[in-house]
Amino acid sequence: MTVQATTMNPLISTKSVGTSLCHTSGRDLRRRAYQWVAFMMLRGAILIVAAALVIIVGFLVKNGASAISWNFLTDVPREYMTEGGVWPCIVGTLLLSLGAMGVAMPLGVASAIYLHEYARPGTFMRIIRLGVNNLAGVPSVVFGLFGLGLFVTAMHLGVSLLAGWLTLGVLCLPVVIGTTEEALRSVPATYREASLALGGTKWQTIWRVVLPSALPGILTGSILGISRAAGETAAIMFTAAVFYTPKMPNSIFSDVMALPYHIYVLATAGTEIEKTRPIQYGTALVLIALVLSMNLFAIILRAWLQKRHAK
Amino acid sequence: MQRRTKETVIKQLFLLTAVTSLAVLTLIMVFLFMEGLPTFGFVSVKHFLFGMDWYPTDEANPDYGIFPLFAASGLVTVLSSLLAIPLGVMSAVYLSEIATPRVRAVAKPVIEMLASLPSVVIGFFGMVVFAPFLQSFFDLSVGLNLFNASLMLAFMSVPTIASVSEDAIYAVPRELKEASLALGATHLETLMRVTIPAALSGIGTAVILGMSRAIGETMVVLMVAGGAAMLPSSVFDPVRPMPASIAAEMAEAPFRSPHYHALFATAMVLFLVTLFFNILADYISHKHSQAGAASL
Numbered sequence: 001m002t003v004q005a006t007t008m009n010p011l012i013s014t015k016s017v018g019t020s021l022c023h024t025s026g027r028d029l030r031r032r033a034y035q036w037v038a039f040m041m042l043r044g045a046i047l048i049v050a051a052a053l054v055i056i057v058g059f060l061v062k063n064g065a066s067a068i069s070w071n072f073l074t075d076v077p078r079e080y081m082t083e084g085g086v087w088p089c090i091v092g093t094l095l096l097s098l099g100a101m102g103v104a105m106p107l108g109v110a111s112a113i114y115l116h117e118y119a120r121p122g123t124f125m126r127i128i129r130l131g132v133n134n135l136a137g138v139p140s141v142v143f144g145l146f147g148l149g150l151f152v153t154a155m156h157l158g159v160s161l162l163a164g165w166l167t168l169g170v171l172c173l174p175v176v177i178g179t180t181e182e183a184l185r186s187v188p189a190t191y192r193e194a195s196l197a198l199g200g201t202k203w204q205t206i207w208r209v210v211l212p213s214a215l216p217g218i219l220t221g222s223i224l225g226i227s228r229a230a231g232e233t234a235a236i237m238f239t240a241a242v243f244y245t246p247k248m249p250n251s252i253f254s255d256v257m258a259l260p261y262h263i264y265v266l267a268t269a270g271t272e273i274e275k276t277r278p279i280q281y282g283t284a285l286v287l288i289a290l291v292l293s294m295n296l297f298a299i300i301l302r303a304w305l306q307k308r309h310a311k
Numbered sequence: 312m313q314r315r316t317k318e319t320v321i322k323q324l325f326l327l328t329a330v331t332s333l334a335v336l337t338l339i340m341v342f343l344f345m346e347g348l349p350t351f352g353f354v355s356v357k358h359f360l361f362g363m364d365w366y367p368t369d370e371a372n373p374d375y376g377i378f379p380l381f382a383a384s385g386l387v388t389v390l391s392s393l394l395a396i397p398l399g400v401m402s403a404v405y406l407s408e409i410a411t412p413r414v415r416a417v418a419k420p421v422i423e424m425l426a427s428l429p430s431v432v433i434g435f436f437g438m439v440v441f442a443p444f445l446q447s448f449f450d451l452s453v454g455l456n457l458f459n460a461s462l463m464l465a466f467m468s469v470p471t472i473a474s475v476s477e478d479a480i481y482a483v484p485r486e487l488k489e490a491s492l493a494l495g496a497t498h499l500e501t502l503m504r505v506t507i508p509a510a511l512s513g514i515g516t517a518v519i520l521g522m523s524r525a526i527g528e529t530m531v532v533l534m535v536a537g538g539a540a541m542l543p544s545s546v547f548d549p550v551r552p553m554p555a556s557i558a559a560e561m562a563e564a565p566f567r568s569p570h571y572h573a574l575f576a577t578a579m580v581l582f583l584v585t586l587f588f589n590i591l592a593d594y595i596s597h598k599h600s601q602a603g604a605a606s607l
Contacts, residue, residue: 035499045401110328131333137589139527231429234529
């Protein structure tokens with residue numbers, strides 16, 4: 001301990017060591033006290049973050065639980081959405097997010113394979129990466145306008161499931177690319193080398209060796225992508241979602257109702273905002289239950305994978 | 312020979328998909344400019360950017376000045392950063408350097424869950440729970456205001472800042488920390504004088520990405536910011552940031568009307584601002600990336 005304190009300052013000469021020794025215990029105590037206080041503050045920060053999650057989820061559960069019933073989950077909205085359930089919104093959200101993954105998965109996985117397995121570092125790769133990173137940072141409302149301009153208007157798809165899939169698909173593309181690349185990184189290089197040494201071509205190696213061992217990681221990523229797409233509002237409000245539609249979607253050109261948009265509409269533009277409050281809480285609770293359970297599943301899957309890798 | 316051709320074809324196919332992201336980004340830009348640029352046929356660039364009045368639906372005398380919207384976006388971002396940066400960075404430091412594996416196993420999913428909360432849910436919370444609370448606590452006339460929106464946005468950007476900073480702190484080589492500890496520095500001194508300075512560029516990237524997320528976040532500001540297109544005189548005044556204005560008015564703006572074009576032009580400004588932030592983040596993380604133990 002005494003050495004610790006004196007070596008802190010290299011300017012202390014051997015001559016002054018004697019005098020500084022007398023002060024060490026006090027100074028040491030102070031240093032340790034600082035550390036204690038600082039670590040407490042750091043701990044406090046993480047507690048605040050955790051508290052925010054608990055408070056938000058807690059309020060929604062507390063107020064939404066009473067609205068949830070079998071009827072609420074399986075019935076259609078009635079009486080101008082002041083009664084009834086959210087079944088069409090659940091169906092719409094599931095269709096939208098699964099379809100979006102149908103668009104984003106093939107493109108994203110293939111992009112990640114190129115970036116991780118084929119591309120050599122250089123300017124070209126730098127530009128592609130910059131493209132991916134910037135796409136990830138585009139505001140969701142801008143994706144909405146883009147979908148409106150390209151898919152809804154220019155391609156004449158109208159406000160439809162298909163337009164929503166394409167818009168949400170490109171929105172989720174960076175998520176899929178990122179998680180797939182991470183999964184590819186976790187495949188040991190020795191696997192690839194073994195396959196190549198046996199005479200396998202690059203493609204055979206990727207298809208038979210790399211992809212199978214990266215598959216669970218890729219699946220984790222796709223679950224995260226689906227949950228991201230399921231909660232997205234601004235990107236679908238001009239491209240796929242409508243306030244209310246009496247019919248269930250029956251083709252890829254149908255417009256749909258969706259949970260996030262339903263919450264937004266009921267909370268801000270409904271005719272009787274106060275009266276529908278229980279439905280709003282209920283819808284929000286259904287949405288976060290959907291999203292959080294998918295995330296929790298992905299987190300558990302990932303933890304299990306890491307354990308398996310560590311063995 | 313055939314095998315080789317097949318390999319080349321496959322490689323080219325992958326290359327093609329890898330360019331998709333770039334192509335989409337370009338298309339986004341093309342569409343925003345195509346629909347946004349006609350705005351400057353009826354209003355000058357200067358008036359659009361610095362005009363103080365946003366009355367796009369006024370029939371006799373419409374006005375398209377987005378300065379109040381732009382300022383509102385800037386203000387919510389700065390205010391939310393004031394809270395999100397310390398919280399996010401401190402959480403990252405705690406998770407990567409101090410937490411025991413057991414605490415980490417719980418705390419990290421918590422941050423990830425916060426990141427996955429849909430923005431509309433956070434907006435809804437701000438609207439029905441936090442706004443009434445603010446109103447009664449500070450005795451305000453409206454609970455939907457700049458302060459509320461900033462607070463909700465802060466909790467949306469904390470996970471981004473925390474997870475990117477954490478990666479940066481992780482990337483600091485062990486030797487640096489060990490050297491500092493071996494010289495007798497305490498854990499805290501090592502953190503403050505070695506680990507954090509070494510990770511500073513990564514933390515900078517994290518902060519910029521978090522701010523960029525806050526600028527572009529739509530649902531929260533749409534539901535919680537109050538929606539008044541004017542310069543606020545206090546943090547408890549309602550505001551109307553750019554994304555809120557676009558999302559709220561797009562449904563009502565007639566197709567290809569001046570209002571429609573003005574909204575696309577607003578989206579163009581928003582896009583360019585986030586693009587700038589993202590390129591800046593990319594530049595910082597490449598320019599000052601930690602290469603081995605030597606570059607502290």
